Each structure stands twice: as structure tokens, then as C-alpha cells.
Amino acid sequence: MPLVYYVEDDQSIGYIIEKTIENANYSGVGFNRGMPFLETFKKRVPDLILLDVMLPDVSGIDLVRTIRKINTDVPIIIVSALQDEMDKVTALDAGADDYMTKPFGVLELTSRMQSKLRKLRDYKILTFQNIMIDLRKHLVKIAEKEVYMTNKEFDILRVLIKNQGQVVPKEIIFRDVWDTTYIGETRTLDMHIKSLRQKLASNEADVMIKTIRGVGYQIESNEH
Numbered sequence: 001m002p003l004v005y006y007v008e009d010d011q012s013i014g015y016i017i018e019k020t021i022e023n024a025n026y027s028g029v030g031f032n033r034g035m036p037f038l039e040t041f042k043k044r045v046p047d048l049i050l051l052d053v054m055l056p057d058v059s060g061i062d063l064v065r066t067i068r069k070i071n072t073d074v075p076i077i078i079v080s081a082l083q084d085e086m087d088k089v090t091a092l093d094a095g096a097d098d099y100m101t102k103p104f105g106v107l108e109l110t111s112r113m114q115s116k117l118r119k120l121r122d123y124k125i126l127t128f129q130n131i132m133i134d135l136r137k138h139l140v141k142i143a144e145k146e147v148y149m150t151n152k153e154f155d156i157l158r159v160l161i162k163n164q165g166q167v168v169p170k171e172i173i174f175r176d177v178w179d180t181t182y183i184g185e186t187r188t189l190d191m192h193i194k195s196l197r198q199k200l201a202s203n204e205a206d207v208m209i210k211t212i213r214g215v216g217y218q219i220e221s222n223e224h
Contacts, residue, residue: 002117005041006050007031007060008079013102017050017079020106024113034058038066045071048116053080053091061094068095072138072151075116079104089188095151098179128161129206129221142203152177153196160209160219169216193217
């Protein structure tokens with residue numbers, strides 16, 4: 001049975017989350033403050049984390065950053081009343097995997113939890129040219145050398161290699177990496193692509209990421 005930690009200081013919302021977890025046949029452990037949650041997390045890593053941003057003792061965003069220093073695999077879904085686009089971008093760039101705004105529907109929360117846990121079960125290794133991606137260990141190797149990637153760089157590379165040889169529309173990247181179909185301002189994606197290209201080049205990857213103007217991106221061999 002998957003173990004879910006949820007951090008929510010509003011008792012009524014915490015109750016809804018608790019019942020949603022139970023109805024999904026998961027095991028849930030709740031916290032109303034960030035630090036007790038963090039201490040428990042250090043002792044046992046759950047399968048999934050549901051995390052509020054505005055907590056009485058610590059920012060949920062700071063918790064995300066701390067978690068990612070310890071563990072890069074565990075899925076984190078932010079559940080917050082903050083609805084501004086920049087709040088979402090900040091949370092996702094800090095290392096969160098998904099972002100839900102309050103009030104939320106229990107069916108949507110259930111679906112998102114199932115989606116994140118399903119990704120954990122779909123463990124496999126992707127390869128293309130001299131690049132290897134270990135999805136379970138969240139690890140990238142280029143020419144047998146481990147290369148550090150941020151969470152978003154890792155996910156973008158995963159999507160591109162999974163669709164190697166094909167043009168991947170920006171909408172697909174936003175859906176698979178940011179869990180949204182709204183692409184809006186694409187500068188964030190463009191910045192991540194630029195950084196990813198630099199890391200591939202500096203580590204002598206045998207691939208290049210092409211920009212298909214007005215559509216998206218395509219990863220292909222340097223021999224093309």
C-alpha cells in the first residue's frame with residue numbers, strides 16, 4: 001500500500017485530504033506543521049507527498065528545496081491557496097512535480113496522486129546515442145559519466161529522448177513536465193532548453209536539440 005505524507009494546517013482541508021487518501025486505498029500520515037513532517041521524512045521516505053505552501057512554521061517552498069537535497073525521486077504535489085502563475089513557477093522550479101490550487105476536487109486530487117504513483121511504477125532506463133537516463137534513480141550519464149541535471153532539465157530530456165527522432169510540440173513538454181496544457185509564457189521552457197543544450201555540449205553528448213520554429217523541439221544525433 002503506497003504511503004502518502006500530507007502537510008496541511010487547515011483542519012477541515014486536512015480531513016478532506018485524509019479521506020481522499022483513504023478512499024484511494026493509500027496509507028496517509030498527516031502533519032499540520034512543516035518541521036515535524038521533515039523529521040519524519042528523514043526517518044522514512046514516503047511514496048508521495050502532498051504539501052501546503054503557507055505553513056505556520058516554515059515555507060512549503062523551502063521544504064521542497066530541503067527535500068530535493070535529500071531525495072530527488074519522491075513525487076511532491078503542492079496543494080495551495082496561492083493561485084498566481086509565479087507562485088506555481090516558483091514551486092515547480094524548486095522541485096515540486098505538480099501544483100493544485102484550493103479549493104480542489106477530490107476526484108482531481110485522486111487522479112493526480114494516481115498519476116504520480118503510476119510514474120514510479122513505470123521504472124525503466126532510456127538510452128539515446130551516448131546518453132543513459134535511469135528514471136528510478138533520477139540519474140543521467142553521458143559517455144558513462146554522471147551529469148547533474150535539475151528536475152526540469154531531467155524531465156525535458158526524458159520527454160525528448162522518449163520521443164527521439166520526432167518533433168515534440170511545446171504543448172506536450174508542458175503537459176509532461178509541468179502537468180499543464182497551458183503554455184502561456186514560454187521563456188521558462190526556453191531557458192531550460194538553453195541550459196540543457198549547454199550541459200549536453202560541455203559533456204560531449206552525441207546529440208543536439210533542434211528548435212522547430214513555431215512547433216517545439218527535437219533531439220537527434222550530431223551525425224545528422
